[in-house]
Amino acid sequence: xxxxxxxxxxxxxxxxxxxxxxxxxxxxxxxxxxxxxxxxxxxxxxxxxxxxxxxxxxxxxxxxxxxxxxxxxxxxxxxxxxxxxxxxxxxxxxxxxxxxxxxxxxxxxxxxxxxxxxxxxxxxxxxxxxxxxxxxxxxxxxxxxxxxxxxxxxxxxxxxxxxxxxxxxxxxxxxxxxxxxxxxxxxxxxxxxxxxxxxxxxxxxxxxxxxxxxxxxxxxxxxxxxxxxxxxxxxxxxxxxxxxxxxxxxxxxxxxxxxxxxxxxxxxxxxxxxxxxxxxxxxxxxxxxxxxxxxxxxxxxxxxxxxxxxxxxxxxxxxxxxxxxxxxxxxxxxxxxxxxxxxxxxxxxxxxxxxxxxxxxxxxxxxxxxxxxxxxxxxxxxxxxxxxxxxxxxxxxxxxxxxxxxxxxxxxxxxxxxxxxxxxxxxxxxxxxxxxxxxxxxxxxxxxxxxxxxxxxxxxxxxxxxxxxxxxxxxxxxxxxxxxxxxxxxxxxxxxxxxxxxxxxxxxxx
Amino acid sequence: xxxxxxxxxxxxxxxxxxxxxxxxxxxxxxxxxxxxxxxxxxxxxxxxxxxxxxxxxxxxxxxxxxxxxxxxxxxxxxxxxxxxxxxxxxxxxxxxxxxxxxxxxxxxxxxxxxxxxxxxxxxxxxxxxxxxxxxxxxxxxxxxxxxxxxxxxxxxxxxxxxxxxxxxxxxxxxxxxxxxxxxxxxxxxxxxxxxxxxxxxxxxxxxxxxxxxxxxxxxxxxxxxxxxxxxxxxxxxxxxxxxxxxxxxxxxxxxxxxxxxxxxxxxxxxxxxxxxxxxxxxxxxxxxxxxxxxxxxxxxxxxxxxxxxxxxxxxxxxxxxxxxxxxxxxxxxxxxxxxxxxxxxxxxxxxxxxxxxxxxxxxxxxxxxxxxxxxxxxxxxxxxxxxxxxx
Numbered sequence: 001x002x003x004x005x006x007x008x009x010x011x012x013x014x015x016x017x018x019x020x021x022x023x024x025x026x027x028x029x030x031x032x033x034x035x036x037x038x039x040x041x042x043x044x045x046x047x048x049x050x051x052x053x054x055x056x057x058x059x060x061x062x063x064x065x066x067x068x069x070x071x072x073x074x075x076x077x078x079x080x081x082x083x084x085x086x087x088x089x090x091x092x093x094x095x096x097x098x099x100x101x102x103x104x105x106x107x108x109x110x111x112x113x114x115x116x117x118x119x120x121x122x123x124x125x126x127x128x129x130x131x132x133x134x135x136x137x138x139x140x141x142x143x144x145x146x147x148x149x150x151x152x153x154x155x156x157x158x159x160x161x162x163x164x165x166x167x168x169x170x171x172x173x174x175x176x177x178x179x180x181x182x183x184x185x186x187x188x189x190x191x192x193x194x195x196x197x198x199x200x201x202x203x204x205x206x207x208x209x210x211x212x213x214x215x216x217x218x219x220x221x222x223x224x225x226x227x228x229x230x231x232x233x234x235x236x237x238x239x240x241x242x243x244x245x246x247x248x249x250x251x252x253x254x255x256x257x258x259x260x261x262x263x264x265x266x267x268x269x270x271x272x273x274x275x276x277x278x279x280x281x282x283x284x285x286x287x288x289x290x291x292x293x294x295x296x297x298x299x300x301x302x303x304x305x306x307x308x309x310x311x312x313x314x315x316x317x318x319x320x321x322x323x324x325x326x327x328x329x330x331x332x333x334x335x336x337x338x339x340x341x342x343x344x345x346x347x348x349x350x351x352x353x354x355x356x357x358x359x360x361x362x363x364x365x366x367x368x369x370x371x372x373x374x375x376x377x378x379x380x381x382x383x384x385x386x387x388x389x390x391x392x393x394x395x396x397x398x399x400x401x402x403x404x405x406x407x408x409x410x411x412x413x414x415x416x417x418x419x420x421x422x423x424x425x426x427x428x429x430x431x432x433x434x435x436x437x438x439x440x441x442x443x444x445x446x447x448x449x450x451x452x453x454x455x456x457x458x459x460x461x462x463x464x465x466x467x468x469x470x471x472x473x474x475x476x477x478x479x480x481x482x483x484x485x486x487x488x489x490x491x492x493x494x495x496x497x498x499x500x501x502x503x504x505x506x507x508x509x510x
Numbered sequence: 511x512x513x514x515x516x517x518x519x520x521x522x523x524x525x526x527x528x529x530x531x532x533x534x535x536x537x538x539x540x541x542x543x544x545x546x547x548x549x550x551x552x553x554x555x556x557x558x559x560x561x562x563x564x565x566x567x568x569x570x571x572x573x574x575x576x577x578x579x580x581x582x583x584x585x586x587x588x589x590x591x592x593x594x595x596x597x598x599x600x601x602x603x604x605x606x607x608x609x610x611x612x613x614x615x616x617x618x619x620x621x622x623x624x625x626x627x628x629x630x631x632x633x634x635x636x637x638x639x640x641x642x643x644x645x646x647x648x649x650x651x652x653x654x655x656x657x658x659x660x661x662x663x664x665x666x667x668x669x670x671x672x673x674x675x676x677x678x679x680x681x682x683x684x685x686x687x688x689x690x691x692x693x694x695x696x697x698x699x700x701x702x703x704x705x706x707x708x709x710x711x712x713x714x715x716x717x718x719x720x721x722x723x724x725x726x727x728x729x730x731x732x733x734x735x736x737x738x739x740x741x742x743x744x745x746x747x748x749x750x751x752x753x754x755x756x757x758x759x760x761x762x763x764x765x766x767x768x769x770x771x772x773x774x775x776x777x778x779x780x781x782x783x784x785x786x787x788x789x790x791x792x793x794x795x796x797x798x799x800x801x802x803x804x805x806x807x808x809x810x811x812x813x814x815x816x817x818x819x820x821x822x823x824x825x826x827x828x829x830x831x832x833x834x835x836x837x838x839x840x841x842x843x844x845x846x847x848x849x850x851x852x853x854x855x856x857x858x859x860x861x862x863x864x865x866x867x868x869x870x871x872x873x874x875x876x877x878x879x880x881x882x883x884x885x886x887x888x889x890x891x892x893x894x895x896x897x898x899x900x901x
Binding site: 268301302303304305306307308309310313469477 | 585586589590610611640643644646647648786787789790791792
């Protein structure tokens with residue numbers, strides 16, 4: 001029987017980060033992963049195709065430094081990618097840090113308005129980031145204790161930051177932060193592709209449309225680390241390999257292809273885990289990277305209070321994004337797209353109204369017939385060319401289920417939709433791969449196949465994430481913590497949930 | 511979680527309504543969980559003395575009754591309530607309390623262990639949604655029996671003789687035992703009076719027949735139908751708590767910190783920390799040694815009932831209030847249940863109740879000394895004797 005100071009269940013991004021951080025603080029850590037590969041949803045792929053996640057925009061530099069990865073590491077120093085909003089008339093719109101341009105090079109008339117609004121949201125994101133880099137406020141710590149004082153200072157810093165914006169800006173912040181992206185964007189921009197791009201960026205991965213409350217917050221969250229989008233050199237799996245390396249360097253023991261079926265308790269205190277291969281590993285601390293409900297299956301739910309079980313079974317997590325990977329016949333440029341835009345991030349979201357209309361069928365368990373799409377052209381390790389796309393909305397609870405016919409239909413819709421702006425795309429496609437939310441769920445355990453394990457809506461944020469009374473990472477018996485995307489501040493290959501959880505565990509059991 | 515009577519519906523007749531109506535000279539109906547229940551049928555004195563000296567019949571059908579059946583029922587109940595129900599064997603009844611996640615009492619009640627993994631829970635508050643939440647993940651079915659099972663409380667020194675005369679053999683029943691008489695009738699030696707007494711449980715539509723049978727058995731035993739006021743006197747003498755009066759069921763409170771822990775209610779003996787997890791256990795562990803107030807029993811100076819009075823300490827600071835206070839006709843003492851804040855509750859000397867009296871249009875106050883009492887005010891040995899006496 002082996003013994004560890006801490007065990008992490010689930011070797012996804014947050015699990016790796018939590019383990020590495022604990023390892024670097026002198027703990028003897030074991031990270032257990034069910035599948036044969038670490039990285040969870042970020043690096044999940046089918047038959048060597050593109051991974052689920054295909055770009056980085058929110059990876060926290062603070063997390064990187066905490067786990068000892070150099071932010072300048074070659075894998076991470078990819079060139080920032082621009083976003084291209086595809087247009088049916090061939091005049092695509094390019095969003096760069098310097099502004100918005102037509103694909104032929106001229107400046108777009110809405111460029112200044114877009115830049116102003118985006119900058120404003122990035123500023124807000126910077127302010128809110130302080131909240132993301134710590135457990136949510138409201139712990140019952142004495143104000144004069146070290147933790148209490150830190151929390152107070154952090155909130156004070158947010159307050160001062162808000163004050164510093166100046167009165168009109170502060171008012172604006174309070175006005176927009178809880179609002180819906182439809183209203184806020186159309187206040188400053190006319191309806192069209194530029195506004196549509198912002199609307200799309202506010203809804204990726206979530207079961208909301210631009211008119212849903214709280215979508216501005218989602219957009220701010222996405223822009224929380226400046227809004228730059230990069231692709232790790234060597235793809236997402238290179239990044240997760242880097243994290244695995246960091247974990248090993250920190251002394252973590254990695255156990256792939258091992259399934260925990262029970263978290264063992266002794267007198268309301270964690271004492272170890274039992275694995276499917278019959279091993280018992282003892283530990284006083286377990287950090288579970290799984291959603292709370294799945295964690296409760298391992299402990300038995302009766303060790304939680306009735307209120308807690310009611311809360312975690314009512315956490316909303318309905319995945320709405322499917323991954324459709326289109327295998328291209330060769331690496332020749334996409335039709336209708338200028339060469340210099342070939343490697344950029346392509347989106348299809350011609351207007352705010354289009355995005356909202358795409359959401360409508362999802363409310364009734366249907367897939368969008370005219371979906372919002374994000375696409376990257378990329379090459380996998382075997383040299384094959386792919387168009388890796390995220391297709392929104394494809395609800396996890398599709399009426400009739402995700403049959404082969406339904407999947408085929410979604411792939412066809414994807415090609416059809418993209419072909420409107422990239423005519424002739426269909427002729428270039430050699431194969432299709434559809435990864436639906438329910439498939440993501442069964443492969444990774446993420447409830448509903450949801451990116452964040454729990455919808456990022458106002459009722460499930462901060463002290464309410466994943467649910468009221470469960471927001472400070474510890475859960476039920478002594479020594480049990482959650483470290484997954486369902487906890488504050490959420491997912492997005494950001495890593496802060498894992499980091500905050502590890503710090504909370506250290507604080508509780510130094 | 512109180513029940514609001516639908517004004518369109520009005521009070522609805524209970525299982526024994528016809529029988530009660532025949533005897534209800536006082537026409538004093540009150541709302542008990544939506545049912546028309548008698549406060550007094552004749553006069554409270556007659557009824558109270560029947561209870562203590564002869565026998566009394568009181569309709570307890572409006573109590574909320576839930577049947578819990580399924581392989582996991584004992585485990586589910588053990589997670590719900592604070593005491594270890596595994597120690598309550600089949601054929602026994604137990605008094606239990608259950609708490610929310612903060613360790614505040616949601617309600618108290620009795621559990622009837624009818625068979626293997628077959629329990630009935632009786633309580634004052636509506637509990638169906640809570641029980642359904644508590645049963646999630648357990649193989650247990652929760653059935654609300656409130657409207658299908660009728661209950662009749664037969665209490666008093668001659669209650670055993672009455673059952674005997676009615677043809678029921680309950681001579682072997684010890685206190686808190688239950689017996690299934692036939693598929694339609696269960697008798698338990700329980701009650702809310704701390705006296706010799708039984709509770710009879712039958713199908714709702716067989717209720718009147720049961721009443722008639724008991725009534726006939728009581729012809730020569732001074733049996734009297736009674737209302738709640740008499741029961742209330744007896745339960746205060748026994749030191750029993752009433753939800754909403756002596757403690758606030760926490761699901762029914764809207765203001766913060768109105769809930770109370772079992773320790774604060776003097777029910778610490780019902781909390782078993784060694785049985786594994788139960789709802790509120792973690793909070794109760796930390797709250798065990800730091801009650802904010804205590805529910806206390808007092809002898810009150812003088813003879814004026816002290817219900818609702820504020821309590822002052824030696825320095826004339828308000829430190830609590832009387833929740834239930836009566837003149838006890840049997841103990842011949844002025845008695846009260848009261849909440850007293852810490853630390854005055856632990857000192858408890860020099861406490862006084864400020865009693866307001868109204869005498870023919872004149873209000874007066876008197877400061878009555880309070881003397882703490884640890885035991886119940888009236889505990890007759892006949893309540894526990896087995897086999898019970900006939901008179």
